[in-house]
Amino acid sequence: MTDHRRQHALALLATHMAETRIKAEGATPTEEELALLLEGKLAATRRRQILSHLASNPTLYQQWLSLTALYEKPKTNKAPNSLWAILDRGLNNWLVDWRYAGAGLAAAAGLILLVVKLQPAIDSPTNDTALRQAPMEAAERAAVAHREQALRERMESAQRSFRDSVTTIQVSPGEECLLFTKAPQPPSSRGLLCLERIADEDKTRWLWLADADSRELLTHSDGSAFHAALSENQQWLAYRNKRGGDEQLHIIATASLLAGEAEPSRRFATGEQLSYLWRDDQLIVESSVALNEIERGAGTQTESAQGELMLRYRYNPVEDQLELQH
Amino acid sequence: MSQPNWSEIVFDPGWLKGLESLARRRFADSVTAEEATTYVLEQLSAGDWQRCRQYTGAAQPTTYLHSLAAKLIEEFSRKRYGRPRPPAWLARQGELWVTLWQRICLERDMVQQVVDRLCAGGHHDSAKLHGIVRSIKARLPWCGSSTLPIPQEYTSADGEQWNISDSAVDHDSLEDSLAQEQLEDTLATLAAIIHGDSDAHVSLDTAQLKRCRERLHIDAEDLLMLRMHFRDGLSFSAIARALAVPSHQPGRQIKRALKSIQHIFDATGVSLDAAFTTLNTGLKIKS
Numbered sequence: 001m002t003d004h005r006r007q008h009a010l011a012l013l014a015t016h017m018a019e020t021r022i023k024a025e026g027a028t029p030t031e032e033e034l035a036l037l038l039e040g041k042l043a044a045t046r047r048r049q050i051l052s053h054l055a056s057n058p059t060l061y062q063q064w065l066s067l068t069a070l071y072e073k074p075k076t077n078k079a080p081n082s083l084w085a086i087l088d089r090g091l092n093n094w095l096v097d098w099r100y101a102g103a104g105l106a107a108a109a110g111l112i113l114l115v116v117k118l119q120p121a122i123d124s125p126t127n128d129t130a131l132r133q134a135p136m137e138a139a140e141r142a143a144v145a146h147r148e149q150a151l152r153e154r155m156e157s158a159q160r161s162f163r164d165s166v167t168t169i170q171v172s173p174g175e176e177c178l179l180f181t182k183a184p185q186p187p188s189s190r191g192l193l194c195l196e197r198i199a200d201e202d203k204t205r206w207l208w209l210a211d212a213d214s215r216e217l218l219t220h221s222d223g224s225a226f227h228a229a230l231s232e233n234q235q236w237l238a239y240r241n242k243r244g245g246d247e248q249l250h251i252i253a254t255a256s257l258l259a260g261e262a263e264p265s266r267r268f269a270t271g272e273q274l275s276y277l278w279r280d281d282q283l284i285v286e287s288s289v290a291l292n293e294i295e296r297g298a299g300t301q302t303e304s305a306q307g308e309l310m311l312r313y314r315y316n317p318v319e320d321q322l323e324l325q326h
Numbered sequence: 327m328s329q330p331n332w333s334e335i336v337f338d339p340g341w342l343k344g345l346e347s348l349a350r351r352r353f354a355d356s357v358t359a360e361e362a363t364t365y366v367l368e369q370l371s372a373g374d375w376q377r378c379r380q381y382t383g384a385a386q387p388t389t390y391l392h393s394l395a396a397k398l399i400e401e402f403s404r405k406r407y408g409r410p411r412p413p414a415w416l417a418r419q420g421e422l423w424v425t426l427w428q429r430i431c432l433e434r435d436m437v438q439q440v441v442d443r444l445c446a447g448g449h450h451d452s453a454k455l456h457g458i459v460r461s462i463k464a465r466l467p468w469c470g471s472s473t474l475p476i477p478q479e480y481t482s483a484d485g486e487q488w489n490i491s492d493s494a495v496d497h498d499s500l501e502d503s504l505a506q507e508q509l510e511d512t513l514a515t516l517a518a519i520i521h522g523d524s525d526a527h528v529s530l531d532t533a534q535l536k537r538c539r540e541r542l543h544i545d546a547e548d549l550l551m552l553r554m555h556f557r558d559g560l561s562f563s564a565i566a567r568a569l570a571v572p573s574h575q576p577g578r579q580i581k582r583a584l585k586s587i588q589h590i591f592d593a594t595g596v597s598l599d600a601a602f603t604t605l606n607t608g609l610k611i612k613s
Contacts, residue, residue: 007556007584008556010584010588010591011552011555011556011584011587012556012557014542014544014552014587015544015549015553015556015557017538017539017542018543018544018549019549022544022549030380031380031390031393031394031396031397032380032381032382032384032390032393034393034396035385035386035389035393036384036385037569037570038389038393038568038570039386039389039570040570040571041384041385041570048546048547051546051547051550051569052546054546054550055546055549055550055553056546058425059400059409059410062400062425063397063399063400064396065554065558065568066348066351066396066399067348067392067393067396068568069351070344070347070392071567071568275355275436277436277438277439279438284436284438286436286437286438312437312438
């Protein structure tokens, strides 16, 4: 056994044996006292007492550990002003303002709406915009401001690392844009693919927004909650929605989607909520029940061969292969 | 004392970024993380920043707010998932098992995402974590399944807090407190650490382990440093910053603690090398 491994084993075994015997001393620490611990401003006795609480209370320990990790994060630089920054600000307002867009605005006017809605940079959540002039409760204002800020920062982050990253920007449940940096459709290889719920209708639609281009791609006749994610090579898109009582997962080649082809290459359904993520351009899906494969175009369901409680699948879109993982 | 302008601090982009980090660290699912963030903002600002008014001015306002936010995120988790009360057999396996149980079984995060997060620091092995998850799911069929409800005995809606010491049997007699099952759990932990097999146990002299445990006294700060470094993967400098001690102190303190622990192990006849050899040559798998 190497020295490092021995030390590791010794430490974990000793903490395992010792931590069941440790007792908390003194009063439960307040939030300010945890802050003071981080700042090194506690008296020795009280510090010792607080450490005993951290050592014996797992929830408090995790809460405190999260706080300390926060102060390890490096500061990020602000992105320069650019077309993308302008697009971001306009998109920011457009996506957040969709409630106020009015039923008369057509989907093809997405870019027009974007241009019309362009605003100077929002420096702080308290700046006036059309959205904030509407009467709202303080908490709702705070939530909206937070979403705007989150969207802007995510766009800036995506812009900085556009060569390598794939970014999903979730404005709120039901409104998402995906940043393309290697889109297969010229003339622009960069753009935003947005999945948007059409106001007051039970429909969702895909919109493509690029430097000088904006077009509606597809409209779905179901507007229930959805989520989308791009593979790392940006050649495949997975998106999820609800139809009837079932969660459906669709996988489509992005080239097909950008060409306006409606049919996804694969569809799965489950009666339960499922989760998925892309890893090495293969889709990892977790479902508590068997995935049912929906035959292309037929709209029928076939029972999975296994018919047992499933945990995790791996789907390879290139080879169109679905495997159960153990 | 006059209160700071909480609105100005909270809506500062830098502070909001920190809040997002807190939520994303806590919840693997981005939607849940965002909901937690919104909850924190609502709670902080409610009643004209009522929850902030316990501030006495001793700490920096931003640090205090982050500390309050970390607590509110846990509050959000309790309201959403209940207060976790792990089964005794699982709690005895230690905090890593409890963390995995909470994230995957109660909060129903994706296993791979949870494992990836825990392995990010390089101090956990992915295969070992997956093995632990399999062990948990084998004994708790409802774990991770959204079709089966979480049994009520594993969450507490009231104010009762589970502590690590709750998992130990509370008896006056030390002999009574070292129940055979608890010793077997210690041995299983040893096996898992050394061999990476959480289902294995070895036949070691349990009397030796009893004596060792009796003599082992680690103070809270040493225990925290050992846990932060060896279990949670923090560097010495990160530990120093977290505990506000000089940067050279964690390394020295951990080294001293390990030396003391080794001395107690040697004095009571518990040998990791012997255990390792035994494990390699005569491993028994629990049926």
